[in-house]
Amino acid sequence: MSHRVLVLDNDPSLGELLALALRRSGLRPLVLSASADAETVMTEEGADFLVLDLNLGAGDSGDRLARRWAGAGILPPFLILTGTPLDERLDSLRGLPEFRGVLAKPFSLVALADEIRAGCGPARLGESA
Numbered sequence: 001m002s003h004r005v006l007v008l009d010n011d012p013s014l015g016e017l018l019a020l021a022l023r024r025s026g027l028r029p030l031v032l033s034a035s036a037d038a039e040t041v042m043t044e045e046g047a048d049f050l051v052l053d054l055n056l057g058a059g060d061s062g063d064r065l066a067r068r069w070a071g072a073g074i075l076p077p078f079l080i081l082t083g084t085p086l087d088e089r090l091d092s093l094r095g096l097p098e099f100r101g102v103l104a105k106p107f108s109l110v111a112l113a114d115e116i117r118a119g120c121g122p123a124r125l126g127e128s129a
Contacts, residue, residue: 006047025113050078
């Protein structure tokens with residue numbers, strides 16, 4: 001039994017590393033680099049947890065996506081990954097009930113998996129890995 005984790009980050013190398021680490025931690029990661037693809041997944045399938053890069057490139061930002069998805073009712077519990085943990089944009093996320101915090105790059109992969117598990121709660125019965 002494991003939780004489905006959507007990872008949205010524009011760095012393919014980091015995405016691969018996160019996918020490997022999360023799978024090894026017993027989670028089911030889906031790593032995407034395009035916000036449009038992530039929005040489709042969130043709308044059609046959802047996720048138990050979201051790991052969201054603050055600076056996505058191409059005019060996208062994690063804070064804007066999180067607020068939009070919260071307004072649409074499709075935002076799961078989420079963490080922000082960022083190299084700029086003091087960024088003022090993070091203040092707008094602190095009031096969202098789904099917001100679980102910020103992990104500053106570089107971060108511990110074990111700490112990330114622990115935060116995700118804590119944010120998801122217990123796995124649902126009948127869910128398969």
